[in-house]
Amino acid sequence: MRTLFHSIPHTHPLYYVALLATVAAGIGILALLQALPTRLRRPLIALVTFLGGLYYAAEFFIPTGWGVHKGVDGNFLSPYFDKVANISSVLGSFSIGLGVFSLIGMHLRIASRRRESWGFSLMLLISFVAMTIFTLLNEYAGKSVVIPSVAGHSSITNHDIYVVLFNGGLASLDSAMFALIGFFIISASYRAFRIRSVEATLLMASAIIVMLGQVTLGSWLTGGLPSHGPLAFFRFENMSEYILVHLNAPAQRAVTFGLALGVLATSLRLWLSLERGLYFDQE
Amino acid sequence: MEHASDHWSIGIFVAVLSIIILYKIVTAQRGKPPTIRRIAGLNAIDEAVGRATEMGRPILMVPGIGGLDIPALQALNIFGYIGRSVARFGNRTILAVADPQLVGVGEEVIRDAYTSAGRPELFNAEDVRFLSDRQFAFASGVAGVIEREKVAASFLMGAFFAESLIIAEVGQRVGAIQVAATNQFTQLPFFIATCDYVLLGDEFYAASAYLSKNPTLLGSIVGQDYAKLLILIVVILGTLSACGVLMLPAGHVHDLLQRFMDLFKS
Incomplete structure (x- = not known):
């Protein structure tokens, strides 16, 4: 398939015909799978999941150098790593359409039925169409397509509008949302630091020490203490380091161990379809 | 890309953890399902x-x-x-x-x-x-x-x-x-x-x-706990080995402790 696409130039209509045929075939296969009865679908999914996982497990455990010429990295399965990874990318790309369909469908219904806050839905639809058009133009039609103006002469190109939409709109709105975190941190820390229990008191004390240990005010406050010897520990920067390295880091590592084992166990259950009762029906 | 053969000890350790988890899943499916603490x-x-x-x-x-x-x-x-x-x-x-x-x-x-x-x-x-x-x-x-x-x-x-x-x-x-x-x-x-x-x-x-x-999931949790116990034992042994390497003079024991620590270095 890859050779077929490589042999046809991108500008040739046959390229797009082949592309559409491939997408149609993919949709056909998915529809066929959907039409299968559950008792057939279940072992098929289990088999595909097992084979998919088996490749990665085998590729990891088979020693390097097996089945390959000297000097080549990995084993005989390694050269297919990117191709196998591409399969999941292709499957994932089919679902993008599903997500976009869900999003557009919902907002079209809200806007057309004039439900509550329908203006936001209309705004989303307009932004979606504008962003799609100008991103595609920017990508495929070059950056200097002059946009005709009602007033006559125009020097605005498609790239100018793309930049306004992307940098002026999307990136600025992203930054605004990110900036909101600052305000939310204040309200969340006010609640967390209210001294209501021993735990909250400990949290408050350690937070103050760590914060002061990171700023020059902390160094200035305890600057009179010696930099060596037992009293040096009580300098804010040293107490802060002690909390972060000796108390916080081990706790974080313990959490990481637990999470990693959780991932390992869940992966094993999914790979071997031990958990299939949860996704299809009750065991 | 990483391979088990780059560091066999880590590959084997992951395999042992997987076997423990799978063993506990199978025993929980066949026997009495274990109970877990309140969350x-x-x-x-x-x-x-x-x-x-x-x-x-x-x-x-x-x-x-x-x-x-x-x-x-x-x-x-x-x-x-x-x-x-x-x-x-x-x-x-x-x-x-x-x-x-x-x-x-x-x-x-x-x-x-x-x-x-x-x-x-x-x-x-x-x-x-x-x-x-x-x-x-x-x-x-x-x-x-x-x-x-x-x-x-x-x-x-x-x-x-x-x-x-x-x-x-x-x-x-x-x-x-x-x-x-x-x-x-x-x-x-x-x-x-x-x-x-x-x-x-x-x-x-x-x-x-x-x-x-669900017995499969409960068995998996018990398996994870046993795996954690194994990790804890390795951490304690690693700590003791690090102390031993620092305190003991060069010799067989020193080399043995150093080799144990090297097993788990990434």
Whole structure:
């Protein structure tokens, strides 16, 4: 398939015909799978999941150098790593359409039925169409397509509008949302630091020490203490380091161990379809 | 790419941990299922769902922004159980996702939950919403849903990053009961400060076992505990070896301890 696409130039209509045929075939296969009865679908999914996982497990455990010429990295399965990874990318790309369909469908219904806050839905639809058009133009039609103006002469190109939409709109709105975190941190820390229990008191004390240990005010406050010897520990920067390295880091590592084992166990259950009762029906 | 042969000891260690987990799963399936300790955040689910029904407000579930990965699947697993409880009460579930791949899976999970609770007519596909795959656009979308729908409970489980505080603070503002769980420990402090209950570390992965009492999942949790015990033994032996290497003079014992430490160096 890859050779077929490589042999046809991108500008040739046959390229797009082949592309559409491939997408149609993919949709056909998915529809066929959907039409299968559950008792057939279940072992098929289990088999595909097992084979998919088996490749990665085998590729990891088979020693390097097996089945390959000297000097080549990995084993005989390694050269297919990117191709196998591409399969999941292709499957994932089919679902993008599903997500976009869900999003557009919902907002079209809200806007057309004039439900509550329908203006936001209309705004989303307009932004979606504008962003799609100008991103595609920017990508495929070059950056200097002059946009005709009602007033006559125009020097605005498609790239100018793309930049306004992307940098002026999307990136600025992203930054605004990110900036909101600052305000939310204040309200969340006010609640967390209210001294209501021993735990909250400990949290408050350690937070103050760590914060002061990171700023020059902390160094200035305890600057009179010696930099060596037992009293040096009580300098804010040293107490802060002690909390972060000796108390916080081990706790974080313990959490990481637990999470990693959780991932390992869940992966094993999914790979071997031990958990299939949860996704299809009750065991 | 990493291979087991780059460092056989680590490869073998991973294989041993996997065998322990699989062995405990198989024994739990065949024998008496084990019991696991109480998890406060999960006991609060029925309370949160009941309160939401009394208030006539929906329940929000967010499986993070990480895409179709293990944390998201685990979150959907838990949402399936919560969804069943919500359906029994005859209430609404809103699932907000940041990855289009989760739309189909999420729809199936929530539809199954309503069907298995005997209320398939209450399932509304419009309530499984793909908002955006951009982090802060998704955060503002979820914040909008929380504000407009005035959700009574929100379950935030999965991979969350900087948007965690935005979502949880807005939930706090509308007075929603919030239960959170994440595999990102940098976000845990934000959730602890803003949510009513937080599942810490591997409690997130124990949740589905706790809720379902499914022998496979319970066996897996016990297997994870045995694996943790093995890791703890290695950590203690490693600490003692490091002390020994520092304190003992060069010799056979010193070399043996050094070799043990080298086994687990990445």
